[in-house]
Amino acid sequence: DAKTTQPPSMDCAEGRAANLPCNHSTISGNEYVYWYRQIHSQGPQYIIHGLKNNETNEMASLIITEDRKSSTLILPHATLRDTAVYYCIVRVAALGTASKLTFGTGTRLQVTL
Amino acid sequence: NAGVMQNPRHLVRRRGQEARLRCSPMKGHSHVYWYRQLPEEGLKFMVYLQKENIIDESGMPKERFSAEFPKEGPSILRIQQVVRGDSAAYFCASSQDGRGNGYTFGSGTRLTVV
Numbered sequence: 001d002a003k004t005t006q007p008p009s010m011d012c013a014e015g016r017a018a019n020l021p022c023n024h025s026t027i028s029g030n031e032y033v034y035w036y037r038q039i040h041s042q043g044p045q046y047i048i049h050g051l052k053n054n055e056t057n058e059m060a061s062l063i064i065t066e067d068r069k070s071s072t073l074i075l076p077h078a079t080l081r082d083t084a085v086y087y088c089i090v091r092v093a094a095l096g097t098a099s100k101l102t103f104g105t106g107t108r109l110q111v112t113l
Numbered sequence: 114n115a116g117v118m119q120n121p122r123h124l125v126r127r128r129g130q131e132a133r134l135r136c137s138p139m140k141g142h143s144h145v146y147w148y149r150q151l152p153e154e155g156l157k158f159m160v161y162l163q164k165e166n167i168i169d170e171s172g173m174p175k176e177r178f179s180a181e182f183p184k185e186g187p188s189i190l191r192i193q194q195v196v197r198g199d200s201a202a203y204f205c206a207s208s209q210d211g212r213g214n215g216y217t218f219g220s221g222t223r224l225t226v227v
Contacts, residue, residue, distance in 0.1 A: 043117070043204050043218030044156065087155070099208070100146065100169060101216065103155040 004088045009108040018075040020107050022088030025069040031090050033064060034101070035073045039084040047073065078111045085109075117207050117219035125225045126195045134190040134222045138207030145188040146216070147180060150202045162188060195226045
């Protein structure tokens with residue numbers, strides 16, 4: 001799985017958009033970008049994933065650059081409950097041993113009043 | 114759907130004892146994954162199992178650790194002769210297929226070795 005690079009921490013004011021960047025310059029053509037978050041010692045929570053097109057769901061939007069070497073997770077209106085560590089993971093979505101997720105150190109997002 | 118259930122939530126063991134951590138996957142999920150998170154660190158993959166089979170154990174320590182996922186019942190992560198360095202949060206995840214899409218994690222078991 002390709003290695004990812006994320007800033008260790010970010011702050012965001014409540015109600016504003018939180019934009020979390022991720023670099024994955026060695027990504028392969030068949031690797032997806034996944035985002036998970038972990039809220040204070042709970043189990044990680046799936047947020048969104050994509051291959052090359054931008055994606056949006058009820059939680060967030062995922063913007064992937066055209067060369068796929070970086071992406072940005074956007075929380076459009078951050079709330080205090082979005083305070084968490086956000087992990088960007090790049091992996092092949094295929095059967096068998098590729099199913100494991102390789103977590104880095106993530107970005108600790110602090111949402112403030 | 115109750116989600117991925119892990120128990121116990123907290124487990125305290127003395128050095129040298131055995132620890133058994135249980136994971137019941139989501140209904141309909143036949144793939145189970147175990148991860149370990151040391152304090153202030155990210156999650157580390159340990160083992161991936163499908164019913165009665167170990168698919169990938171590349172993250173499992175070579176000694177004292179074992180995992181199973183029997184045909185009936187929960188998946189078990191077993192740690193024999195625990196040491197202080199085994200103190201960590203152990204998370205289980207399940208998925209419907211081996212692609213890992215739709216991974217769902219449990220709330221974890223926090224093991225403390227005293």
